[in-house]
Amino acid sequence: MQPDQPIVVIKKLRRHGGHHGGAWKVAYADFVTAMMALFIVLWLLNSGVKVKKAIAGYFNDPRSSQKETGTAKVGDDQSVIGVPIDPQSAQKLKEQIEKAILDRKDLEKLAKQIEVTITPEGLRIELIEDKSGTFFQSGSARLSDKGQELLGMLAAQLKPLPNHLLLEGHTDAQPYSNDDGYTNWELSADRANAARRLLQQDGVGTSQISQVRGYADQLLRVRNDPMDPSNRRISLIVQWVDKPVQSKILDMESAKK
Numbered sequence: 001m002q003p004d005q006p007i008v009v010i011k012k013l014r015r016h017g018g019h020h021g022g023a024w025k026v027a028y029a030d031f032v033t034a035m036m037a038l039f040i041v042l043w044l045l046n047s048g049v050k051v052k053k054a055i056a057g058y059f060n061d062p063r064s065s066q067k068e069t070g071t072a073k074v075g076d077d078q079s080v081i082g083v084p085i086d087p088q089s090a091q092k093l094k095e096q097i098e099k100a101i102l103d104r105k106d107l108e109k110l111a112k113q114i115e116v117t118i119t120p121e122g123l124r125i126e127l128i129e130d131k132s133g134t135f136f137q138s139g140s141a142r143l144s145d146k147g148q149e150l151l152g153m154l155a156a157q158l159k160p161l162p163n164h165l166l167l168e169g170h171t172d173a174q175p176y177s178n179d180d181g182y183t184n185w186e187l188s189a190d191r192a193n194a195a196r197r198l199l200q201q202d203g204v205g206t207s208q209i210s211q212v213r214g215y216a217d218q219l220l221r222v223r224n225d226p227m228d229p230s231n232r233r234i235s236l237i238v239q240w241v242d243k244p245v246q247s248k249i250l251d252m253e254s255a256k257k
Contacts, residue, residue: 084162084241090123093238097125097157107150110134114150122166122239125154128221129232136234139176141190143198151195155202158238164210165199167192168235173217173226189214195234210239 044055085093094116101107101114113134115126127135127150135147143151158165169188176183192212200206222228 085123085238086240087118090118090238093123093157094118097154100153100157101150104149104153107146107153110146110150119237122163122237125236125238127234127236128230131229133232136191136194139187141187141194143194147195148198151198152202154236155199155204158199158236159203159205159208161208161238163208163241164239165204165208166211166213166237166239167196167199167209168213168215168219168237169193169195170215170219170221170231170233170235171217172228172231173220184216185214187214188216191234195236 097116098111098114101111113128113130115124115128117124117126127147129135132138133144135144135150136142137144169190169192171184171188174184176187189212192214196209196212200209217226217231220226220228220231221233222231225231
């Protein structure tokens with residue numbers, strides 16, 4: 001019998017494989033970026049022409065695009081996002097406003113007293129009074145119920161636009177029957193301001209209103225009949241973005257041609 005031999009225990013050390021690094025993270029990030037790009041392309045393919053034009057304008061000239069779309073503005077009531085209306089696209093807005101009026105049964109009867117025309121200064125929307133007064137109480141700057149409803153509808157159509165809005169008040173040549181010095185000048189300006197306040201109350205930004213004018217009877221709609229009730233009106237002009245605010249009075253007859 002052999003003497004006891006020492007027992008030798010051999011332990012093998014197991015080493016873990018080397019660190020895989022962050023290569024998988026890079027690959028995953030590339031995959032996510034590619035998917036995002038795919039979804040953006042699919043979204044653009046289903047977007048309207050105006051959206052595509054606005055996005056293309058941003059990449060061509062970011063600063064100019066911000067000014068046009070209103071994204072560079074700050075303030076709760078000053079941020080106006082939308083594609084600006086120009087003489088080429090104004091016809092669509094004109095038809096949109098006319099359709100919105102006809103779609104409202106309570107405003108349909110007023111369609112003949114609302115005139116929308118494309119002028120050198122901008123898209124002109126006129127609310128024309130009748131003998132009894134439609135949009136304002138007779139001899140007053142207080143809006144009637146119909147006037148409030150119509151201006152509320154117009155505010156919904158115009159507040160998304162970055163275009164400036166200009167408001168004008170006009171009267172006929174009938175002297176204002178008041179002995180305290182209140183004249184057609186004050187009445188026309190007060191009516192334009194009343195329309196401005198209601199538009200802003202319904203969401204139009206303060207920065208959108210460029211001017212409020214009161215012309216009394218100086219720009220008659222019917223020049224050969226200064227007393228015609230249609231001379232009493234409120235004009236709202238959606239100004240073209242490529243033109244500065246005009247300080248001079250445009251001839252109404254040439255504007256209608």
